[in-house]
Amino acid sequence: MNSLVVEGISKRYLVPKAQKTQKTETRFDRLRDLFAIPLARELIGAQELWALRDMSFEVQAGTVLGVIGGNGAGKTTLLKVISKVIAPTSGRIQGRGRVVSLLELGAGFDDEATARENIFMNAAINGIPRAVALERLDDIVEFAEIQDSIDTPVMYFSSGMYLRLAFSVAINMQPSILLADEILAVGDLAFQERCLLKVRELARETGLTVLFVSHDMEAVSRICNRVIWIKDGQLHRAGEPEDVVTEYQNAAWEMLTSSDKPEGKGSSHAGRYGEIVDVKLLSADGREIGSPPKWEDLYVRIRFRTYRAKTQARCALDLFCKGVLVLRSSQPDLIWVVPDMVYEALVKIPASLLSETNYTVNVGVTLTRAEREEHALVVNRALTFMVYGADAREAAVGKHRMGLVDPTLEWSLEKKADVVRA
Amino acid sequence: MSSVPDRALSVSDAGDELWLIEPRQHGVVDRIRELWHYRYLWWYFASDALKAMYRRTKLGWLWLVFRVTAPVGISALIFGGLLGVASNGPPYFLFFACGMTTWILFERSLLVVTRSLERNRKLVTKVYFPRMILPLSGVAPGLLYLFILLLVIVGTVVYHRRREGIWYITLRPELLVAVVSVVFTLVFTVSVGLWTSVLQARYPDVRQGIRYLMPFWMYFTPIIYPVTLIPEPWRWLMALNPMATIVEAFKWGTLGYGHLHPTSIVISLGMILLTMMSGIWFFNREEASSIDKL
Numbered sequence: 226m227n228s229l230v231v232e233g234i235s236k237r238y239l240v241p242k243a244q245k246t247q248k249t250e251t252r253f254d255r256l257r258d259l260f261a262i263p264l265a266r267e268l269i270g271a272q273e274l275w276a277l278r279d280m281s282f283e284v285q286a287g288t289v290l291g292v293i294g295g296n297g298a299g300k301t302t303l304l305k306v307i308s309k310v311i312a313p314t315s316g317r318i319q320g321r322g323r324v325v326s327l328l329e330l331g332a333g334f335d336d337e338a339t340a341r342e343n344i345f346m347n348a349a350i351n352g353i354p355r356a357v358a359l360e361r362l363d364d365i366v367e368f369a370e371i372q373d374s375i376d377t378p379v380m381y382f383s384s385g386m387y388l389r390l391a392f393s394v395a396i397n398m399q400p401s402i403l404l405a406d407e408i409l410a411v412g413d414l415a416f417q418e419r420c421l422l423k424v425r426e427l428a429r430e431t432g433l434t435v436l437f438v439s440h441d442m443e444a445v446s447r448i449c450n451r452v453i454w455i456k457d458g459q460l461h462r463a464g465e466p467e468d469v470v471t472e473y474q475n476a477a478w479e480m481l482t483s484s485d486k487p488e489g490k491g492s493s494h495a496g497r498y499g500e501i502v503d504v505k506l507l508s509a510d511g512r513e514i515g516s517p518p519k520w521e522d523l524y525v526r527i528r529f530r531t532y533r534a535k536t537q538a539r540c541a542l543d544l545f546c547k548g549v550l551v552l553r554s555s556q557p558d559l560i561w562v563v564p565d566m567v568y569e570a571l572v573k574i575p576a577s578l579l580s581e582t583n584y585t586v587n588v589g590v591t592l593t594r595a596e597r598e599e600h601a602l603v604v605n606r607a608l609t610f611m612v613y614g615a616d617a618r619e620a621a622v623g624k625h626r627m628g629l630v631d632p633t634l635e636w637s638l639e640k641k642a643d644v645v646r647a
Numbered sequence: 648m649s650s651v652p653d654r655a656l657s658v659s660d661a662g663d664e665l666w667l668i669e670p671r672q673h674g675v676v677d678r679i680r681e682l683w684h685y686r687y688l689w690w691y692f693a694s695d696a697l698k699a700m701y702r703r704t705k706l707g708w709l710w711l712v713f714r715v716t717a718p719v720g721i722s723a724l725i726f727g728g729l730l731g732v733a734s735n736g737p738p739y740f741l742f743f744a745c746g747m748t749t750w751i752l753f754e755r756s757l758l759v760v761t762r763s764l765e766r767n768r769k770l771v772t773k774v775y776f777p778r779m780i781l782p783l784s785g786v787a788p789g790l791l792y793l794f795i796l797l798l799v800i801v802g803t804v805v806y807h808r809r810r811e812g813i814w815y816i817t818l819r820p821e822l823l824v825a826v827v828s829v830v831f832t833l834v835f836t837v838s839v840g841l842w843t844s845v846l847q848a849r850y851p852d853v854r855q856g857i858r859y860l861m862p863f864w865m866y867f868t869p870i871i872y873p874v875t876l877i878p879e880p881w882r883w884l885m886a887l888n889p890m891a892t893i894v895e896a897f898k899w900g901t902l903g904y905g906h907l908h909p910t911s912i913v914i915s916l917g918m919i920l921l922t923m924m925s926g927i928w929f930f931n932r933e934e935a936s937s938i939d940k941l
Contacts, residue, residue, distance in 0.1 A: 320667075332770065
């Protein structure tokens with residue numbers, strides 16, 4: 226049974242033509258703008274902007290559909306159209322049952338009102354009578370774990386409590402379709418985990434359809450049954466989570482590294498002393514890869530060169546997971562390097578060390594000249610990759626192992642005969 | 648592909664009902680049904696609009712009382728006391744206060760209703776609910792003002808009874824006309840507000856315009872002066888302003904003074920109906936594209 230059928234949805238915005246930039250603007254231009262006939266400029270210079278273009282897909286009831294794509298690809302617009310917040314320009318959507326959206330944390334929450342009042346207000350927004358909301362109150366409070374703060378204005382809530390309340394309210398409004406936009410980005414790991422499991426459980430048991438927008442590829446591949454990848458307002462790929470996520474990550478990775486010089490925020494990959502040529506992720510047999518499997522060794526290759534003579538180099542990398550520095554590792558010794566030669570540092574990350582999740586690598590090369598002047602070359606977010614396991618969807622559910630890294634530790638358990646009793 | 652549901656828009660009430668989203672908004676009847684389904688929301692927005700009137704003030708709700716009594720008292724003093732405008736019978740203050748009740752409801756509400764979409768921008772752009780709830784709940788502060796003014800009027804009537812032994816307002820069937828005139832004020836206010844709230848979302852100039860227009864509108868309404876000041880042949884023109892007839896009807900129903908001509912009533916009712924129908928049509932058609940611009 227289809228829970229949601231999206232047929233050729235497009236959304237066009239008319240935006241005023243971009244103003245001239247400050248630099249090219251002359252004093253005369255500014256004067257003219259000041260006295261220009263009001264409204265006229267707005268009417269003449271409207272520009273079309275397509276946030277969504279002819280998008281079609283169907284979702285079966287009980288599906289957790291991952292929606293992935295870069296910033297500004299149209300993910301949020303799609304969710305807003307489905308939740309009727311904005312009207313499409315063309316196309317149509319058919320659906321079944323109540324749609325509850327978690328578009329933004331705390332949308333529909335009044336900060337000055339208490340948690341209890343907000344629960345009723347949200348119920349009213351979802352068209353649920355007060356009496357029905359009253360029945361749900363206990364469930365909502367229990368899942369959100371805010372028993373003690375139910376009559377506290379929500380502006381005094383921590384962001385975690387806020388998230389718990391928002392999520393708990395949403396899933397208790399008996400939705401048939403739940404729209405979740407990047408809501409789990411805040412909140413502690415334990416609650417994130419509970420939310421994800423709850424979403425899966427509801428999908429499986431009650432046939433809840435979930436549209437889950439996230440940049441957390443690990444979460445997407447873990448809880449989604451299907452994934453769509455939106456690019457420039459169009460449906461780029463749809464399919465099995467592993468396939469789409471892998472392809473998406475490869476593409477994101479290529480974009481980061483394709484420009485012949487690596488880029489990234491706050492990077493200074495080239496300086497007076499030298500430059501980092503490229504950073505690649507390699508498999509054990511030397512292929513460039515995007516998403517490595519957990520059971521294979523993994524190499525990070527850093528290629529750099531120096532412009533100056535009498536220089537020593539040391540390479541290092543930082544491995545991040547969920548914004549946490551997992552480790553920093555650097556080459557133990559300084560190595561003498563000669564100008565205008567490309568050097569290649571290779572660091573091996575052993576198999577079965579990393580968790581099945583997303584990692585980001587920052588790379589640095591320190592060039593020391595004449596043992597005095599130091600200069601650092603840095604590439605932030607040089608690599609972003611996801612480690613996948615034998616079965617990406619089922620692996621982490623049991624949670625017998627969790628954490629930022631997942632090495633295979635040796636365990637032993639034996640029976641000891643002589644217990645000394647006091 | 649599943650078949651098209653018979654009814655275009657459904658209220659997402661029962662868990663299994665089909666719904667359809669299309670570029671065009673659906674019929675008025677369906678939208679009103681949907682509105683009814685979301686009626687609980689009216690109270691939230693109404694109380695929010697009320698609280699916004701005195702939020703973060705030390706005197707709190709007392710401001711609501713001042714805001715009504717001060718202008719009415721001062722205006723009555725100037726026009727009745729200093730300028731000596733005729734009231735055609737009752738004490739000027741009572742005449743003026745009765746004229747002001749429906750007007751205050753209209754004027755104060757219209758400003759709140761006009762800003763209703765804009766003021767709830769954050770909610771409107773993130774959560775769906777029938778947007779018409781917002782202009783509808785914008786009349787709440789005006790209703791409270793009306794209530795306060797009614798208390799003042801009752802107090803004045805009792806005062807005059809004590810001093811002069813005359814009941815200027817008595818309980819009689821004509822009072823129902825006053826009640827009806829209040830109902831029509833609400834209908835007219837929301838109808839005008841359906842236009843202005845959508846326009847305000849695009850052009851914040853609208854609110855400025857209304858603010859300056861209101862005093863003029865008031866002078867074209869027989870509040871300060873009795874309608875008899877207008878020559879008979881021109882009174883039908885005045886009825887093009889429904890508030891003129893509404894104010895007269897309220898005075899007629901309460902004080903028993905007032906000139907209600909059938910032609911005026913028909914013209915004013917026609918204007919109200921026209922505003923209401925066009926307002927609903929316009930709001931339905933333009934709400935979506937206005938929200939894009941919020």
